[in-house]
Amino acid sequence: MIWFFLLSGIFLGWSLGANDAANIFGTAVSTRMVKFRIAALVASVFVILGAVLGGAGTTETLGELGAINAMGGSFTVALASGLTVAWMTRAKLPVSTSQAIIGGILGWNWFTASPTDFGALSEIISAWIFSPIIAALFAFILSKIIALMIKGIHLHLLRVDQVTRIALILIGAFGAYSLGANNIANVMGVFVPANPFADVHLGNMFNFTGTQQLFLLGGLAISAGIYTYSRKVMVTVGNDLYKLTPLTALVVVLAVALVLFIFASENLQHLLISEGLPPLPLVPVSSSQAVIGAVIGIGLSRGGKGIRYRVMGRIAMGWILTPVAACLLTFILLFFVKNVFEIQVVK
Amino acid sequence: MKILFRKTRELETQIDDYLDIVERGALIFLQGLRLFFENRLDEFEVRYKDLRAMESKGDSLRRDIENKLYTHTLIPESRGDVLGLLESSDRVLNRMAKTLLNFSIENPHISEELKPLFIDLAQSSTSAVENMVKAVRTYFRDLLSVRDLINKALFFEKESDKIAEKVKRIVFQKDAELSWKNHMRVFAHHIELIADEAEDVCDRLAIAVAKRHE
Numbered sequence: 186m187i188w189f190f191l192l193s194g195i196f197l198g199w200s201l202g203a204n205d206a207a208n209i210f211g212t213a214v215s216t217r218m219v220k221f222r223i224a225a226l227v228a229s230v231f232v233i234l235g236a237v238l239g240g241a242g243t244t245e246t247l248g249e250l251g252a253i254n255a256m257g258g259s260f261t262v263a264l265a266s267g268l269t270v271a272w273m274t275r276a277k278l279p280v281s282t283s284q285a286i287i288g289g290i291l292g293w294n295w296f297t298a299s300p301t302d303f304g305a306l307s308e309i310i311s312a313w314i315f316s317p318i319i320a321a322l323f324a325f326i327l328s329k330i331i332a333l334m335i336k337g338i339h340l341h342l343l344r345v346d347q348v349t350r351i352a353l354i355l356i357g358a359f360g361a362y363s364l365g366a367n368n369i370a371n372v373m374g375v376f377v378p379a380n381p382f383a384d385v386h387l388g389n390m391f392n393f394t395g396t397q398q399l400f401l402l403g404g405l406a407i408s409a410g411i412y413t414y415s416r417k418v419m420v421t422v423g424n425d426l427y428k429l430t431p432l433t434a435l436v437v438v439l440a441v442a443l444v445l446f447i448f449a450s451e452n453l454q455h456l457l458i459s460e461g462l463p464p465l466p467l468v469p470v471s472s473s474q475a476v477i478g479a480v481i482g483i484g485l486s487r488g489g490k491g492i493r494y495r496v497m498g499r500i501a502m503g504w505i506l507t508p509v510a511a512c513l514l515t516f517i518l519l520f521f522v523k524n525v526f527e528i529q530v531v532k
Numbered sequence: 533m534k535i536l537f538r539k540t541r542e543l544e545t546q547i548d549d550y551l552d553i554v555e556r557g558a559l560i561f562l563q564g565l566r567l568f569f570e571n572r573l574d575e576f577e578v579r580y581k582d583l584r585a586m587e588s589k590g591d592s593l594r595r596d597i598e599n600k601l602y603t604h605t606l607i608p609e610s611r612g613d614v615l616g617l618l619e620s621s622d623r624v625l626n627r628m629a630k631t632l633l634n635f636s637i638e639n640p641h642i643s644e645e646l647k648p649l650f651i652d653l654a655q656s657s658t659s660a661v662e663n664m665v666k667a668v669r670t671y672f673r674d675l676l677s678v679r680d681l682i683n684k685a686l687f688f689e690k691e692s693d694k695i696a697e698k699v700k701r702i703v704f705q706k707d708a709e710l711s712w713k714n715h716m717r718v719f720a721h722h723i724e725l726i727a728d729e730a731e732d733v734c735d736r737l738a739i740a741v742a743k744r745h746e
Contacts, residue, residue: 217608342614342672343547346607347540430609 187381190256193263195406198372200270201282202232202410205368207418208441208472209360212434213353214419218346221416227354228361228411233404235365235449236373240400242451242467243370244377249305251290252378257528258297258519259375262289265515266371273507280507281471282371284313288508290375292515297531312468313504316444317478317497323440324482331436332486349431356435360442365404367449370469373403433483440479441472474500539604546597547618547672551665553590554621557583558661561628561726565654568635569647580632587629594618613740617668620736624661624729631722640719641712646699653695653720657727660688664730667737678741682734689727689734696724 210224253259266285273280287309294301335345382395429437447453447465454464477500484492523530564579597618601611642650667681699720703713 217605336676339673341540341544342607342610343540343544344537347537 187256190260191376191381191402193260193267194373194376194403197263197267197270197282197286198403198406199410199413200267201368201372202407202412203414204274204410204418205282205364205472206232206361206407206411206415208476209364209438210353210357210415211419212429212431212437213357214416216429216431216434218350218431218434219353219357221419223354224357224419225411225415227358228415229408231358231361232365232407232411233401235362235367236369236400236404236407237365237397239362239366239449239451240369240373240403241396242454243367243449243469244374244396246305246309246467247286247290247370247374247469248377249302250287250309251294251299251301253290253293253375254378254532255529256376256379256381257522258293258530259379261518261522261530262286262293262375262515263372265289265292265518266511269507269511269514273510278503278506281473281503283368283469283471284503284507285511286371286375286469288511289515291508292512293519293530295512296516296519299531308466309468310504312448312466312470313474316448316470317474317481317500319447320440320444320475320478321482321485323443324436324479325486327436327439328433328483328486331432335432345432349435352435353431353438356439356442360438360445363442363445363449364472365407367445368469368472369400369403369407372406373399374469429480436483437476437479440482441475444470444475444478445472471503474503539600540606543597543600543606544672546593546600548669550590550593550597550618551621551669553586553593554625555662555665557586557590557625557628558658558665560586561632562654562658564632565635565723566651569642569651576632577636580629580636583629583632587625590622590625594622610740610744613736613743616736617671617733617740620729620733621665621668624664624726624733627722627726627729628661631726634719634722638715640715642716642719646702646716649695649699649702650720650723653692653699653723656688656692656695657723657730660685660692660727660730663688664733664737667734671737671741675741675744678737682738685730685734689731692724692727696720 206225206228210219210228213219214221214224253262263286266282266289269285269288270280270282287306291301291306293299340348376399377396380395380399382398384395385393385398387393448468448470451467454467457464477497481492481497484490519530522528560579560583564576564583567573567576567579598615601607601614607614663681663685667678667685670677670681700717703716703720706713
């Protein structure tokens with residue numbers, strides 16, 4: 186039964202891998218700068234590493250928002266979020282797994298009359314708003330730096346091509362690590378309070394916690410999504426919204442990776458606190474929205490021509506529409522799961 | 533790191549070698565014509581053969597470069613432009629070889645009065661080619677400087693148009709056989725066409741540069 190419950194999380198992981206890996210390696214693969222098999226391997230390995238080693242921070246924030254303590258509840262929240270994402274994607278509405286899962290947790294809080302931590306909620310919402318803005322800022326600065334470097338160094342076109350290929354793989358690996366660290370909470374976060382896995386100790390050196398095992402499973406689901414479906418997304422959907430050159434893709438991927446990283450890194454948070462600076466909340470953010478922010482940043486660095494400002498309206502619409510839809514669907518599904526199937530959704 | 537860039541460096545050298553061939557071809561062409569006008573026909577024939585040898589060496593080098601660019605899927609965004617530039621540069625080299633061939637076969641009788649004009653025309657056309665080659669070479673390393681070199685190449689192309697027109701006007705104002713007049717016109721036109729081919733390369737180059745600035 187536990188494995189059945191986990192299926193909804195695995196489905197969410199698969200869909201994240203299928204869709205969001207394109208935000209990291211989409212342009213590199215579609216412009217044939219990086220072969221798909223290399224992109225898929227690098228993305229899979231580093232998503233799993235990010236999920237297992239760096240996924241704790243964002244998961245804790247989701248736990249503060251609502252600690253779903255019964256497997257039936259976790260299953261329903263993940264299922265409702267997954268269905269919301271699938272339905273909104275089909276309806277071509279702006280959607281993000283990060284925003285769907287928050288709506289799902291709020292729906293569980295509402296159904297079970299559990300309190301919602303509004304402090305955590307405001308942190309999450311501010312991170313959603315700031316993540317595309319910060320991505321735009323990073324992309325603006327990075328594209329200026331790269332333009333200056335290219336002007337000053339006079340590298341041969343072929344050498345630039347080769348350096349770009351290597352950088353796309355290295356920065357892609359960092360992006361995949363950050364995606365795993367930031368977004369694993371969307372996939373497996375709701376299962377953590379009701380985690381079925383026990384900690385494994387191998388001597389004094391190696392400690393593999395139950396949460397890490399859960400994240401490994403989520404990471405493997407994301408990898409399955411990357412290998413089975415992301416190629417199609419990388420080649421087609423990834424290029425529909427915007428046409429990027431390999432060099433601008435490099436800027437976008439680095440900006441997105443940095444955004445995902447700063448909203449997921451506990452070490453960075455500790456560093457900021459120790460330096461007396463305001464810490465950034467550890468919140469799952471949307472890599473797709475960060476990509477749009479980064480593309481706008483590049484547009485602004487070139488004088489702001491050709492920017493489609495309506496896209497920003499679509500992002501804002503996603504902030505409201507996705508959690509509301511996921512919240513309502515979770516509420517309805519929890520009603521059926523509890524009353525029709527008689528499955529425990531809260532302890 | 534060296535291994536990572538080995539393939540790239542090899543191809544960079546090949547592209548440079550190919551452009552050297554086109555540039556040297558222009559110098560040989562000019563030297564060949566000078567020898568022709570000085571009536572040193574044996575030496576002219578040696579230059580013509582040198583140019584033919586360079587043309588065929590250039591062909592095989594160009595094919596090898598194209599093959600490598602495709603098989604290793606290098607510079608995917610600019611590959612079409614680079615191939616177009618190399619192929620149109622090849623047409624310049626072919627045109628120069630063809631022109632010397634026509635001189636070799638038809639052995640036109642060029643009057644003393646026209647010889648300096650023909651030399652000027654050949655000099656302008658080869659200057660257009662030399663600047664075109666420099667512009668193509670610069671396209672690979674320094675986009676901002678390409679424009680200046682394109683402008684120089686286009687200046688010499690216009691010059692060669694003017695000189696060719698002058699040759700044709702002088703020829704057709706003369707009281708001479710129509711067949712000779714036509715012969716002179718055709719040879720002026722042959723040399724003028726070299727600069728026109730160089731202009732085509734520059735036009736392609738200007739578009740390729742604009743695409744990389746996007």
